[in-house]
Amino acid sequence: MKISDLSRATGVDVDTIRYYEKSGLLPPPAREANGYRSYADSHLERLAFVRHCRALDMPLADVKSLLEVVDGRQAEDSGIDMLIEAQLQRVRARLKSLRALEKQLAKLRESCDEDHAAHPCRILQELVAAAHGEACACHPSS
Structure with missing residues (x-):
């Protein structure tokens, strides 16, 4: 899906999605032949996770720590x-x-x-x- 589709599906602004990519909260999407970003369902799920954490007013550094646990890069008891x-x-x-x-x-x-x-x-x-x-x-x- 395109970034605009991801934005509509999650309610997250396109610029915010790009910021989350740059800050490492979202992995870089695949690129189509024309250079457009191509987002997968995994991006949708991850962005929904980030959005939920942000709705709880969690700082991005804390969201990043939680994602590291989700990704298995940190132990759950961390x-x-x-x-x-x-x-x-x-x-x-x-x-x-x-x-x-x-x-x-x-x-x-x-x-x-x-x-x-x-x-x-x-x-x-x-x-x-x-x-x-x-x-x-x-x-x-x-």
Whole structure:
């Protein structure tokens, strides 16, 4: 199949597929007489694996390590559990950060009285104040 077919089948952009080839995540495809890349079902399966790992927000280096295990170049006990545990910790840290961001945005939203005809937008005032280094609704001074 052509790269455009592989892209459609997996939902992965053509440029991303080429990048994955250059970085060694996908083996180089065979070339047709006209020079076009010719992808096999094995490329489709491998790309689906990479896409699934990326959907789990795994770094490409971790995906590469997992592929080495899949390919038999590393033993299965080569730290997959630790790799997933590290990813879980990154996700938990990001969730904590996102919860804090949610609280900050909620405080900022609460500052709006929605009567912009009678008053300037309080959200914009708060953001301008923060830009000047002043305390704002979402980042009160300590």
